Amino acid sequence: MRSIATIFRRELGSYFLTPLAYVFIVIFLVMAGAFAFFEGGFFERGQADLQPFFAFHPWLYLVLVPALTMRLWAEERKSGTIELFLTLPISMAAAVLGKFLAAWAFAGIALALTFPFWVTVNYLGQPDNGVIAASYIGSFLMAGGFLAIGSCISATTRNQVIAFVVTEAVSFLFVMSGTPLVLTFFQSWAPGWLSTAVADFSFLTHFSAITRGVIDLRDAVFFVSAIGLFLFANAILVDLKKAD
Amino acid sequence: MIKVQHLGKRFGPFVAVEDLSFAVTRGEVLGFLGPNGAGKSTAMRMITGFLAPSQGTAVVCGADVVKNPIAVKRAIGYLPEGAPAYPDMTPAGFLGFVAHIRGFHGAEAKKRVALSVERTGLGEVLHQPIETLSKGFKRRVGLAQALLHDPQVLILDEPTDGLDPNQKHEIRKLIAELAPEKAIVISTHILEEVDAVCTRAVIIARGRILADGKPAELEARSRYHNAVRLGLPRAQEAAAIEALNRLPVAGIEIVEDGEGRALMVFPKEGAAIVADIADLIRSHRFDITGLRVERGRLDDVFREITGAPTSPASPTSKTIH
Numbered sequence: 001m002r003s004i005a006t007i008f009r010r011e012l013g014s015y016f017l018t019p020l021a022y023v024f025i026v027i028f029l030v031m032a033g034a035f036a037f038f039e040g041g042f043f044e045r046g047q048a049d050l051q052p053f054f055a056f057h058p059w060l061y062l063v064l065v066p067a068l069t070m071r072l073w074a075e076e077r078k079s080g081t082i083e084l085f086l087t088l089p090i091s092m093a094a095a096v097l098g099k100f101l102a103a104w105a106f107a108g109i110a111l112a113l114t115f116p117f118w119v120t121v122n123y124l125g126q127p128d129n130g131v132i133a134a135s136y137i138g139s140f141l142m143a144g145g146f147l148a149i150g151s152c153i154s155a156t157t158r159n160q161v162i163a164f165v166v167t168e169a170v171s172f173l174f175v176m177s178g179t180p181l182v183l184t185f186f187q188s189w190a191p192g193w194l195s196t197a198v199a200d201f202s203f204l205t206h207f208s209a210i211t212r213g214v215i216d217l218r219d220a221v222f223f224v225s226a227i228g229l230f231l232f233a234n235a236i237l238v239d240l241k242k243a244d
Numbered sequence: 245m246i247k248v249q250h251l252g253k254r255f256g257p258f259v260a261v262e263d264l265s266f267a268v269t270r271g272e273v274l275g276f277l278g279p280n281g282a283g284k285s286t287a288m289r290m291i292t293g294f295l296a297p298s299q300g301t302a303v304v305c306g307a308d309v310v311k312n313p314i315a316v317k318r319a320i321g322y323l324p325e326g327a328p329a330y331p332d333m334t335p336a337g338f339l340g341f342v343a344h345i346r347g348f349h350g351a352e353a354k355k356r357v358a359l360s361v362e363r364t365g366l367g368e369v370l371h372q373p374i375e376t377l378s379k380g381f382k383r384r385v386g387l388a389q390a391l392l393h394d395p396q397v398l399i400l401d402e403p404t405d406g407l408d409p410n411q412k413h414e415i416r417k418l419i420a421e422l423a424p425e426k427a428i429v430i431s432t433h434i435l436e437e438v439d440a441v442c443t444r445a446v447i448i449a450r451g452r453i454l455a456d457g458k459p460a461e462l463e464a465r466s467r468y469h470n471a472v473r474l475g476l477p478r479a480q481e482a483a484a485i486e487a488l489n490r491l492p493v494a495g496i497e498i499v500e501d502g503e504g505r506a507l508m509v510f511p512k513e514g515a516a517i518v519a520d521i522a523d524l525i526r527s528h529r530f531d532i533t534g535l536r537v538e539r540g541r542l543d544d545v546f547r548e549i550t551g552a553p554t555s556p557a558s559p560t561s562k563t564i565h
Contacts, residue, residue: 002344089314
């Protein structure tokens with residue numbers, strides 16, 4: 001546990017050693033705002049809620065999260081520090097979790113900094129703060145899902161750009177798997193249970209269920225198990241690819 | 245303290261290390277020699293638990309690296325090839341991180357870092373990002389990290405590679421200071437280093453051990469071992485060769501190398517001829533420019549053992565006898 005905390009601190013600190021942290025946070029906030037105001041009609045719809053704000057989170061994460069995760073393992077492999085890192089007396093689980101949790105905490109910081117939206121709607125009206133809290137939790141869980149995918153893919157390559165692009169593509173599939181674009185493709189030939197299964201993997205479906213205000217345990221379990229699965233694959237991939 | 249048993253590693257069809265066995269005890273500095281790609285780094289990576297062996301194992305301070313890699317990692321101080329360190333961090337931050345990971349906290353961690361910094365002379369760059377440091381300082385950061393927990397076993401992959409002569413000297417001095425109470429393995433392809441710091445040398449090539457002995461023993465395998473190098477004017481060469489042939493010599497060569505032109509006199513097996521040659525010089529009044537008994541050349545032994553074509557002593561050496 002102590003080594004997870006140490007790795008966590010180093011990784012989180014390393015975001016702030018470069019301009020990455022500040023660039024990321026600023027762009028995240030600007031884009032979150034721009035989507036909510038211009039695309040979502042934050043004011044025009046005349047409702048005191050954060051629905052238009054949260055509705056764009058999957059797309060925001062899709063674009064930005066790979067930038068957080070691409071360096072996690074690819075950079076260690078490229079610079080050779082992975083040999084140092086993995087010959088320290090730590091378990092593979094601690095290594096993977098420490099890095100992932102640092103990225104997740106960083107995403108959490110960025111998300112928490114969107115609080116002015118919450119302040120604004122509370123100033124303008126009486127929103128259902130329960131729904132907003134649920135949406136924040138849902139958004140945070142979904143960010144974890146994207147980060148786990150990104151961390152896993154970062155372990156497959158020494159090249160950060162490849163890690164970025166592949167993470168983008170895989171994340172896109174997970175976002176879109178509940179939409180007609182992907183589903184009609186499956187429905188045309190796959191048995192019903194398969195297209196249902198594919199639809200069930202959709203981040204979008206599970207996230208919008210949460211933003212409607214009901215944290216169904218199943219939606220939370222979905223994200224947590226997606227994180228677990230990708231981190232498990234992550235650990236195996238690091239072990240397989242570390243010497244390349 | 246280190247026992248390597250039938251260690252082997254395959255990458256697909258490629259055999260990187262094959263059936264490697266040796267042991268290192270406290271007080272020994274084992275030099276791991278071999279051409280590039282011989283399997284030195286791969287062997288070290290297996291001993292330190294970075295790579296899982298395809299066969300065999302290594303036991304370090306009683307812990308088996310296959311069964312209990314974390315215990316092995318705790319016991320070893322390891323400097324990987326190229327001394328990697330996180331470029332964005334400062335040596336202070338980096339060493340603090342390593343101290344915490346190795347289970348030191350608070351005042352104990354500070355003390356360990358301070359001691360390590362002092363030993364490696366990092367004081368002046370402690371708060372500069374590692375990426376801005378010179379090669380020598382980077383190497384020292386890697387060493388400081390390896391020494392931090394005062395390990396019983398030190399494994400250093402090319403600790404002086406790419407350093408200038410002063411830096412090399414400093415690192416060798418440090419290794420020599422540490423040697424009495426530790427078991428140390430260093431890999432190198434710089435042969436002078438073996439003479440400078442190692443108590444034992446293992447030569448490997450293509451993944452196999454080809455020789456294992458004290459540096460002096462390896463040197464004794466050289467054809468130049470106990471040969472006498474005699475420098476004298478060209479005009480006297482013929483007379484000298486004629487006189488020398490009456491001694492128990494196995495051969496005489498004229499060598500021409502960086503030191504100039506000289507006669508290389510190879511004694512018959514086990515014969516000590518330098519005193520006789522000295523007498524001969526006096527009685528014939530040769531105007532010698534130099535007289536030296538060769539210890540043997542590690543690089544010749546190295547080339548011979550590792551299968552590269554053994555070059556003659558010089559481009560223009562010819563056998564006379």
